Amino acid sequence: MTVDRRSVLRSASRLAALSAAGGLVAACGGPSDVHGPDGPSVAARPQPAHLTESPAAGPSGSPSPSPSPSPSATPFALPPLAADTPQEVVTGPRTRPQLxxxxxxxxxxxxxxxxxxAAEQHGARLTVLAVGSWLDEQPQIAERILSGGHELGNHTQNHLDICxxxxxxxxxxxxxxxxxxxxxxxxxxxxxxPSxxxxxxxxxxxxxxRVGYPHVLSFDVDPRDYADPGAETVTRRVLRAAAAGSVVALHMDHPGTVTAxxxxLDGLAGQGLHAVTASELCA
Structure with a gap:
């Protein structure tokens, strides 16, 4: 299915009238992404040693180069993680109908x-790993994410090859x-x-x-939506690979993903699966 970017953007702009918004375009995805010839493959990587949750330490680093608004968003109430949550989460429990x-x-x-x-209309909650430079350009998007019941996390400041x-x-x-x-x-x-x-x-x-993140969030399903293969292909890849406990990696800045x-979400519901935040998945 061919995605008409202008049509999606017009639709997005109408939806955006419900919330504050502004713009910066960049892509994500790297050489370590795992996928098959026509869809994502489930990572067959042993889980790292377990690490129980500990209080987050205050971040350190260079001061912000520009002022930002005072805190106004109320973070989504996070459930406590299971005591056996690994240091690097690739999947959640396979025993519940969630992903x-x-x-x-x-x-x-x-x-x-x-x-x-679109997610809210389907009763789904997402986890957004934000790039810091995006938050500098669009600080209001943080409140929009949290006010919808979604979860917000860290995807580095400049999206470099962090490893x-x-x-x-x-x-x-x-x-x-x-x-x-x-x-x-x-x-x-x-x-x-990691970026x-x-x-x-x-x-x-x-x-x-050191910064205060005991857990790193990886993923086991990568539909490669950042390559813009079309909404139909993205949908097919997710539905073929996703299962209970999956963590799916997607990107906010691609109109085909919005269309998909x-x-x-309808296809997942047909499989008896519901989208929750990463914290809910690992609770």
Missing amino acids: ALTFHGQGDPAIATALLT ALSAEQAHEEIAQCAQRLERLTGSIGRWFR AAQYANAMVKEQAQ LPAI
Whole structure:
């Protein structure tokens, strides 16, 4: 199915009138993404050693280069995680009819708002891992995400290949985004996802813990929507690979993903699955 970007953007703009919005476009996805020839493959990676939840430490790093609004968003009340939640979450429990749709947070806020609205109309809650530079450009989007009952987390400040950085550079990338989240919402969020990588290496996990993230959020389903294969293809790839406990990696800044989301949610419902936040999945 061919996606008419102008039509989607016009629709997104109408939906965006319900909420505040503004724009920045960028793509996400990296060489470590795992997929098959016509769809995502489920990661067959052993889980790391378990780590129980601990209080989040305050982030450190360089001061913000620009002022931002005072905290006005109320963070979604996070359920406590299960005591055996691993340090790097790839999937949740396979025993409940739930999965998590996680979105790399960047791009045109009108598209992002359209996507959030579509999820809310289907009773779904999403997890958005925001890039800090996006929050600098569009600080109001943090409140829009949380006010819809969704979850907000950290996807680094500038979306660099974090596993290729030095330890201090990686720390700064994580800490600077955490500062934006804390200033805008009063919390650094529970989850950190590495940029340009599916999995965090040992150095990145260590730096995430230094900032206050005991858990890294990976994923097991990658429909490669960042390549713009079309809404029908994105839908088919998600529905073929997703199962109870899956963590699906998607992107907010692609109109085809907005178009695909209602069909994805309808298809998941037909399979008896419901989209919840990553924290709900791992509770």
